[in-house]
Amino acid sequence: MSSFSYFLDLFLSGVTVGSLYALIAIGYTMVYGILRLINFAHGDIFMMAGFFMVYLSATLGVAVSIPLVLILTVALGLLIERAAYKPLRSAPRMSVMISAIGVSYLLENLATYLTGGLAKAYPEIPFLKTSYAVGSMTVKTITVVTPLLTLLLVVGLAFFIRHTKIGMAMRAVARDFDTARLMGIRVNGVISVTFIIGSFLAGVGSILYFSNYGQVSPMIGAMPGLKAFVAAVFGGIGSIPGAVLGAFIIGICESFIKANDAIAIFSNAFTFALLIIVLLFKPNGMFGEKLTEKV
Amino acid sequence: MKKAISILLSVCLLCVLLAGCGGSSGGSAAPAASSGDKVVKIGVFEPTSGQNAAGGKKEILGIEYAHSLYPTVSINGEEYAIELVTADNGSDTAKAPTAAQLLISNDVSVVVGTYGSGCAIAGGEYFAKAKIPAIGTSCTNPQVTLGNDFYFRVCYIDPFQGAVMANYALKEGCRNCVVIVEAGDDYSAGFGNYFSEAMLKEGASCDTVTFQTGETDFSTIMANIKSKGYDGIFAPVSIETAPLIINQAREGGVDCQIMAGDTWDDSSIASRAGANANGVFFSCFFDQTDEANAAGAAFVKGFLEWVNADPARIENNGGKDNGGDVAISSVTPCGYDAYMAAYNAILKAQSTDGAAIRDALAGLEVKDLVTGDLRFDENGDAVKNYVAIKTFQDGSIVFSDAYTG
DSSP states (O other): OOHHHHHHHHHHHHHHHHHHHHHHHHHHHHHHHHHOOOOTTHHHHHHHHHHHHHHHHHHHOHHHHHHHHHHHHHHHHHHHIIIIIGGGTTSOHHHHHHHHHHHHHHHHHHHHHHHTTOOEEOOOOGGGSOEEEETTEEEEHHHHHHHHHHHHHHHHHHHHHHHSHHHHHHHHHHHOHHHHHHTTOOHHHHHHHHHHHHHHHHHHHHHHHHHHHOEEOGGGGHHHHHHHHHHHHHHOTTOHHHHHHHHHHHHHHHHHHHHSTTTGGGHHHHHHHHHHHHHHHOTTOSSOOOOOOOO | OHHHHHHHHHHHHHHHHHHHHSSSOSOEEOOOOOTTSEEEEEEEEEOSSSTTHHHHHHHHHHHHHHHHHOOEEEETTEEEEEEEEEEEOTTOTTTHHHHHHHHHHTTOSEEEOOSSHHHHHHHHHHHHHTTOOEEESSOOOGGGTTTOTTEEESSOOHHHHHHHHHHHHHHTTOOEEEEEEETTOHHHHHHHHHHHHHHHHTTOEEEEEEEOTTOOOOHHHHHHHHHHTOSEEEOOOOTTTHHHHHHHHHHTTOOSEEEEOGGGOOHHHHHHHGGGGBTOEEEESOOTTOTTOHHHHHHHHHHHHHHHTOHHHHHHTTOBOTTSOBOOOTHHHHHHHHHHHHHHHHHHHTSOOHHHHHHHHHTOEEEEETTEEEEBOTTSBBOOOEEEEEEEETTEEEEEEEEEO
16 A cells, blocks of 8 residues: 555545535634624534435435525524524623524534434435545545535635625625724625525535535534634634635644544644644734734 | 513523422433332433433333333332333433432432443442442443442453454454554443454454544544555444444445444444445344344344334334334343343342342342343353344344354
């Protein structure tokens, strides 16, 4: 077994995992940029999207379920925003964050209650499940599709933010919430669009993630959510390219750490150690906005 | 108006708090006898959530079925109704003490369970302190009963199981194995260790790879295994992790023999791993097609009837497999046998006192239980020498071999 293909195997699995974290991290970083809120419930929206797919495809078939799942995930994100975050918009930042943690627990326990706590098998999406041999390696289609799709979506999102009116409105609200409101920008609409985009990406991420691993369980959103959050902080919370880059770095490092028997057990610890180091030395992250103190 | 709403909310929250405190606190009980009758409580210490939930629910079904056949026990000439008090240990050694204390505070006389040696060990010290005997169902790690006079078990233990599986691996021609173990899990680490020792004793080589609880991505471990060229994988992991390992091994191009232990006897693994699981072997306590076991056959017939009568029970048993039948996991008879041990011990002790029941258990002998005759040795372990080896075939579990003695 040549060491190059082994190295490539590890690298590819790191890139796949990294792109899945990236899709979730974008949701975190966008919501923080605009609302200054760390949406801890985001990882659990990702988990709920997985369960939507499991239940919908049992009755409707996979092809019809995919768009429905995305719509439902977006609806869930909007519902959470309206019910749990909007009423607290004028409250201190702590309150909204606690509300987010509350929503996270609510979703996890709701899923545990409704599904009985057992993992459910995720339906197979035909073209994603194939694998083909390249040289001496077997490469799964999904390993290639995931990073490509992620990059496509990120580029699309960057275009959207730079070249459309709503994108400009989003940037304005992120820069200065009150002034944007004074200038007549419909801030509620902007926030809704933010959650729609974030939840949509989480939905796409969930389809790719669960197709790769084959099963959904109620607590499965917690760890990827946390790692995506670390990726967002690492890249500079508020910056989308930063979050994506952070996610890929975490994914690849994780993959190589797990490959080494001696330190494999520290793969999760590495991610959180990275968080601490970033916060100590570069709290705004790699590409974060530099806060200027105005006198 | 706002003040009124906030006052109303506070009152509601207080009521919820108090409702939780009163009555049967948190534990669900089977319908108790009408007031005035005598009641003896048996605690059911099992995981109904977390990674071992599937196994825990199946054991509870075994216990409930036994309870439906023997709902009362006669003590000193009076009929006592047996009440089951369930506590969920969440497959988590941090939650197990809370569940154990819940049972103790509910005044149970004897405890049945649990699935998952880690939780058994965690809860065991509380049962011992409260002098309530506990009868382990399928927890196979020796530490559960060693040094704990109040913990017994109705199944075999890991040194025995590890040696059997190592024997089997060698018979299949595996000389260079890798053991995949969940870090920090007593069952996984212990069982993996015994397998490893047995392999090394025969001159074969055996390495160990660990992963963390809750891990879903094994692609790196599989890439590692492929590059090192092992010819056998032994994975004593939970029901939830099993299909991930099987699927990711086969998808990653790892073709070697995969083996495991009693935790893999679950139809949900068969359905989630599908064709990838064909040819995977594991050891377990019981097989429903074994004609030689008369008590087993009677149990299978009665249990199937009982489960099929209620869709909730079918759901808890893992639904129906490919053939439209309900499969019986080998942990269900363990639940049944543990209940029967408790029942017979109460009968022998003629008392609801924990210490008396414990003494009765120590010398207890029950014939023709589902997994064979029951007798405990000086550690409280059942004297068992039967292991069934099963395999997966096209989404169902089939019997392959039996090992006796």
